[in-house]
Amino acid sequence: MGDFRSRAGGGRPSAVVLLSGGMDSCVCAALATRDQETAALHISYGQRTEKREREAFLAICDRLRIQKRLMVRNEALHAIGGSALTDPELAVPEAREVIGGTIPITYVPFRNAHFLAVAVSWAEVLGADKVFIGAVQQDSSGYPDCRPEYYRAFGEVIRTGTRQGRIEIVTPLIAMRKSQIVRLGL
Numbered sequence: 001m002g003d004f005r006s007r008a009g010g011g012r013p014s015a016v017v018l019l020s021g022g023m024d025s026c027v028c029a030a031l032a033t034r035d036q037e038t039a040a041l042h043i044s045y046g047q048r049t050e051k052r053e054r055e056a057f058l059a060i061c062d063r064l065r066i067q068k069r070l071m072v073r074n075e076a077l078h079a080i081g082g083s084a085l086t087d088p089e090l091a092v093p094e095a096r097e098v099i100g101g102t103i104p105i106t107y108v109p110f111r112n113a114h115f116l117a118v119a120v121s122w123a124e125v126l127g128a129d130k131v132f133i134g135a136v137q138q139d140s141s142g143y144p145d146c147r148p149e150y151y152r153a154f155g156e157v158i159r160t161g162t163r164q165g166r167i168e169i170v171t172p173l174i175a176m177r178k179s180q181i182v183r184l185g186l
Contacts (some may be wrong), residue, residue: 005097009094011174012037012126012127013037013038013039013068013126013128014034014036014037014038014126014128014130015031015032015037015038015039015123015129015130015131015132015170016038016039016040016041016119016122016123016126016130016131016132017029017032017038017039017041017066017131017132017133018041018042018043018115018116018119018131018132018133018134019040019041019042019057019061020042020043020053020056020134021040021042021052021053021054021055021056021057021059021060022053022056022134023178023181023182023185024134024135024136025133025134026056026060026067026134026185027080027134027181027184027185028132028133028134028172028173029060029064029066029132029134030064031132031172032130032132032170033064033065033180036134038064038066038068039066039068039069039070039126039136040057040060040061040066040068040069040070040127041070041071041072041115041118041119041122042054042057042069042070042071042072043071043072043073043074043114043115043118044071044073045073045074045076045077045078045086045094045111045114046073046075046077046078046079046086046110046182047078047086047108048085048086048088048092050086050168053129054071055107057069057071068126070122072110072118074114076114077108077109077111077114078092080109082108082109083106083107083108083109084105084106085106085108086108087167090105091105092106093105093106095119102142103142103143103144103146104142107142107143107144110117110145111145112133112135112145112146112150113145113154114133115133116133116154116169119131119133120158120162124162124163124164124167125166128167129167129168130167130168130169130170131164131167131168131169131170131175132170132172133151133169133170133171134171134172134173135154135171135173135174136173136174136176136178136181137174137175138148138175138176138177146174148174148175151169151171151174154169155168155169157175161162
């Protein structure tokens with residue numbers, strides 16, 4: 001992983017928020033900043049929308065006055081492929097083709113584990129006790145790493161695999177529908 005850091009001042013963050021720049025992560029970041037000093041993490045992984053997501057990340061951080069920022073590049077997910085989001089040889093389906101009973105071609109294999117690993121590592125360094133992620137189960141396209149049981153299991157990994165074992169994963173949007181997230185964001 002190479003990194004392209006952007007660090008600014010601010011107090012000691014008590015939370016790290018994963019911020020892609022999309023709607024769900026934007027609303028999640030707004031929720032995180034309401035009650036605690038928050039640091040924002042953006043991970044580029046060779047996704048087709050990488051440049052636009054990075055621009056949105058910076059604009060959202062500015063708007064929410066998040067001073068401590070970390071931008072990281074993870075080449076592994078692009079190199080592994082297997083997803084229409086990272087492999088230019090695979091067509092990105094229309095939205096109506098994605099939602100269904102099977103895991104869609106837009107699923108990036110085990111992506112959120114990569115994201116959470118970086119976020120938890122940074123939270124440990126910062127002394128933060130929460131990691132926010134804008135995962136959504138209800139309207140998700142069947143991604144296995146967007147389910148509540150996934151985050152419960154990852155919480156156990158954090159408890160056994162970190163120095164203090166006290167970092168909590170917070171998924172405030174997980175049970176919401178997109179329409180509810182839009183209303184909350186507004």
